[in-house]
Amino acid sequence: MGVRRRSRELAVQILFQEEYHSDLNLEQSVALYRESFDTSPEVWEYAKLLVQGIKAKKAEVDTIIQSYSSNWRLDRMSHVDRNILRVACFELRFLDREVPSNVVINEAIEIGKKFSTEDSASFLNAILDNMAKAT
Template sequence: MKTTARRQARELALQILFQTEFAPQISIQTFLSVFEHSLDPEVIHYADLLVTGVTQNKAAIDSKIQAASAHWKVERMATIDRNILRVAVFEMRLSSELIKENIAINEAVEIAKKYGTSDSASFVNGLLDQVGKGH
């Protein structure tokens, strides 16, 4: 899968995870079906893997994020930042196809620059660096 396809999948996963926080009654599959005719099947497949993985492992992922965050409770983090972190932690620690930490962190930072606030990229970078160190 090309890097751009993975990036598209991560961005789609972020959008779906964000939406499910506000509309939990809508299934992941319903959100994915909206994009199935406009995006490459590889993108849809990887986004599904990410969203499903994050959803099924949310408690473990949030625990890793919380352990790395001395000053922020996970539920108080910005919704975009929290979900970018969740995708990256899943890819770094829990996916069946683990992504190298530096790649996962770089991808998360680039997505944070695009979707987050002016502080999101440095926040995501710092927190994921701590996760990478085993916190």
């Protein structure tokens, strides 16, 4: 598995955890995961970049996701799908175009297949494809 894929997975897991443990700050969340996962510094750095960016721009990221998800309110989405969308949206909209949109979308779909339901892939693809076309 590539560095970026592993970073995205960790970012989703950290964001997911923070929804249930809002008393933890980013450093504490990362420290908990570092104890459990033996992975390279590059993976941690990109995961931390994603999580910090998403937390800093959470309102904007959530507004963007909501605007492309006309049939689902953000608070009604599964926690996993919501956080996968946050990671992908942040990469699509706020990071310099170092990663092509089709790669971001494919990575989100693969993470959804791994951590979410079988319906997740089509749900994520529909929202992210529309989001990517609009940029």
